[in-house]
Amino acid sequence: QVQLVESGGGLVQPGGSLRLSCVYSLSRLILYDMAWYRQAPGKQRELVAIITSGDGTRYVDSVKGRFTASRDNAKKTVYLQMDSLKPEDTAVYYCHIEQSNYWGQGTQVTVSS
Secondary structure, eight states, X not given: OOOEEEEOOEEEOTTOOEEEEEEESOGGGGGSOEEEEEEOTTSOXXXXXXXXXXXXXXXXXXXXXXXXXXXXXXXXXXXXXXXXXXXXXXXEEEEEETTSSOBOOOEEEEEOO
């Protein structure tokens, strides 16, 4: 059974940092591209970052230069380092296995003073 468990969300002031983690249950998932999505209240879920099985990364323009996706296959974990956070980054962040129906439960990120 595939499980994705996110953690690391919270309340942070503008300009602050958070690191999200997503632990997955099956070792074979190291062969898959993983992604982070987010959904703000009243908005559609949007792609934030992709990290490929070969450690390539792509980002939505709004987070380029501020967010960094990475993965540690030995720990079966993907990360999203978020720096210089802005109020518009407030959302529930989800971990996702690309080209699958598997999603984590989400972790809330709130950027506010």
